Amino acid sequence: MCQADRRGIRSLGPASAFALVIASAQIFSTAAHATPGPFDRQQAEAGHVIYNDHCAECHGPELAGALGASLIDPAFKARWGGRPVSDLRDWIYSNMPPNAPGTLPDAxxxxxxxxxxxxxxVAPGPTPLSKANAGAVFPKE
Known part of the structure; x- marks a missing residue:
């Protein structure tokens, strides 16, 4: 083992060591406070395919907007953050797609x-999203 490897963090300057500690704390703090969403990863990944087939033309493949609004910008998060997911679910059902609102099946x-x-x-949780469990709150951040 070389001398630099044995010195570990002590070989960092004080400012670098402090930055490393702060970054580590932020990573662990975020993970500890992340509340899982009312959906599971498999459902979200399936949703990616369905989104690409039905929504990406207007909202963009990265959800950043195109003909339709962005689904990931600060304005979207400000509008829906802190509200039950069911509010967003109901809005999507009632308004999307624009040429046939109210026709998007739960599946x-x-x-x-x-x-x-x-x-x-939002971190995936253990169960798929459904109308019955959409009362969870969409995080503000």
């Missing part, structure tokens, strides 16, 4: 919404 709506939530930084 497509819930995975699409799970994908949108995951792309907004």
């Amino acid at each position: 497509q709506l819930d995975p699409i919404l799970a994908w949108v939530l995951m792309k907004n930084g």
Whole structure:
């Protein structure tokens, strides 16, 4: 083992060592406070495919907007953050797609919404999203 490897953090300057400690604390703090969303990873990944087939033309493949609004920008998060996921679910059902609102079946709506939530930084949980469990709050951040 070389001398630099044995010295570990002591070989860092004080400012670098402090930055490393702060960064580590932020990583662990975020993970400890992350509340899992009302969807599972498999459902969100299925939602990605459905989203690409039905939503990406207007909202963009990265959800950043195109003909339709962004689904990941600060305005979207400000509008839906702190509210029950069911509010967003109901809005999507009532308004999307624009040429046929109210026609999106739950089998497509819930995975699409799970994908949108995951792309907004919500961690997957243990159960798939459904109308019955959509009362969870969409995080503000």
